[in-house]
Amino acid sequence: MSTLRRGLVGMVLFTLSFAGHAEPIYRISMDGNFDDWAEVPSYTDPVDDQHDTDQTMATDVPAYVDHEDVDLVEFKFTHDEDNFYGYFKSRGVIGRTLNSGAGTGGRYYVIITIDMDNDDSTGYPLHEGGYFPTTTGYDLNMEVEYFDGTFNTGHYLLHGCLDATTFMASEAEQSQGYVTLVPGNYDCYTQWVWYDTPPGYANEIIIPTGEAIYWVVDKGPVYPDSIVEIFLSADGHEAEMKAPFRGFMKDGPGGRPIIELGDTIDVSFSLEASGELAVGAQWASDTADPINGYVLGNKDATTPLPLGPYAIGFAGVFLIIGGILSSLAFARRQSIK
Numbered sequence: 488m489s490t491l492r493r494g495l496v497g498m499v500l501f502t503l504s505f506a507g508h509a510e511p512i513y514r515i516s517m518d519g520n521f522d523d524w525a526e527v528p529s530y531t532d533p534v535d536d537q538h539d540t541d542q543t544m545a546t547d548v549p550a551y552v553d554h555e556d557v558d559l560v561e562f563k564f565t566h567d568e569d570n571f572y573g574y575f576k577s578r579g580v581i582g583r584t585l586n587s588g589a590g591t592g593g594r595y596y597v598i599i600t601i602d603m604d605n606d607d608s609t610g611y612p613l614h615e616g617g618y619f620p621t622t623t624g625y626d627l628n629m630e631v632e633y634f635d636g637t638f639n640t641g642h643y644l645l646h647g648c649l650d651a652t653t654f655m656a657s658e659a660e661q662s663q664g665y666v667t668l669v670p671g672n673y674d675c676y677t678q679w680v681w682y683d684t685p686p687g688y689a690n691e692i693i694i695p696t697g698e699a700i701y702w703v704v705d706k707g708p709v710y711p712d713s714i715v716e717i718f719l720s721a722d723g724h725e726a727e728m729k730a731p732f733r734g735f736m737k738d739g740p741g742g743r744p745i746i747e748l749g750d751t752i753d754v755s756f757s758l759e760a761s762g763e764l765a766v767g768a769q770w771a772s773d774t775a776d777p778i779n780g781y782v783l784g785n786k787d788a789t790t791p792l793p794l795g796p797y798a799i800g801f802a803g804v805f806l807i808i809g810g811i812l813s814s815l816a817f818a819r820r821q822s823i824k
């Protein structure tokens with residue numbers, strides 16, 4: 488290949504990689520109004536594909552469960568300089584749970600799990616939690632739990648341990664305001680709510696930068712007004728959720744934020760609920776195919792060019808121009824001889 492043609496091919500590759508470089512920032516307000524999501528790229532999940540959560544092997548295929556509330560049908564993901572935002576649309580009502588006054592208190596989870604270091608060797612694989620289809624490498628969640636007929640917690644969750652010993656080590660690190668992304672499993676995780684101003688509840692942990700965290704567990708107690716927020720539409724079919732980057736913590740004592748603009752992540756959306764309100768009283772969840780290779784662009788990032796017909800068209804034009812210029816250069820060399 489001539490130097491000229493190599494240069495042009497390089498230019499094509501550079502153009503393509505630049506065109507697909509980063510996701511732009513969108514401005515989202517947490518208010519239960521969804522007009523601000525109109526321009527954010529939308530992804531869909533099949534209708535009525537929610538399932539049980541009994542599988543444990545990557546190759547297991549779960550059985551269908553009739554529970555429209557967890558049927559994820561559309562989702563969106565975006566960010567700004569300081570926060571992640573997720574949009575969920577369900578066929579049923581998001582966050583609906585049975586009140587214990589009418590039976591057993593129900594549980595409902597709105598989940599975004601993130602491969603925060605874009606490394607499949609750290610974190611955990613989804614099938615261990617009964618999620619389907621499975622992919623791996625998920626380190627940190629932004630998540631909301633509803634319990635017993637009401638909101639419970641908006642929390643962060645790290646799959647950064649494998650057993651009791653490494654669980655204690657992980658908690659000790661988060662108590663100091665940082666996370667380490669290591670191989671994990673579904674069962675071992677730490678889970679916390681974050682307050683910028685310590686509210687002074689029992690068992691408060693003040694991290695070195697002055698904010699407060701609390702360890703939280705499923706089914707309460709309720710921690711209101713922590714920094715992970717969720718708002719539902721009036722009919723309950725849609726939700727918008729926000730998780731500030733700071734709650735995911737830093738990568739070491741006094742270190743860099745574990746997530747910031749320019750980073751690349753994979754993102755997986757799930758809805759999940761206990762069985763009190765399901766037709767067959769079974770636990771159910773629904774997971775979408777992940778968004779892979781999401782690059783956090785700055786405010787000047789442009790919408791990535793999909794590697795579809797347009798990109799191929801651009802590449803073709805560059806190669807044709809390359810060919811013509813290369814031929815002209817050859818002809819010129821011949822005429823000089």
Ligand SMILES: [Ca+2]
Binds near residue numbers: 517518521523
């Ligand atoms: Ca909004």
Ligand SMILES: [Ca+2]
Binds near residue numbers: 536
């Ligand atoms: Ca679905």
Ligand SMILES: [Ca+2]
Binds near residue numbers: 602603624625
């Ligand atoms: Ca990972």
Ligand SMILES: [Ca+2]
Binds near residue numbers: 536
């Ligand atoms: Ca699905």
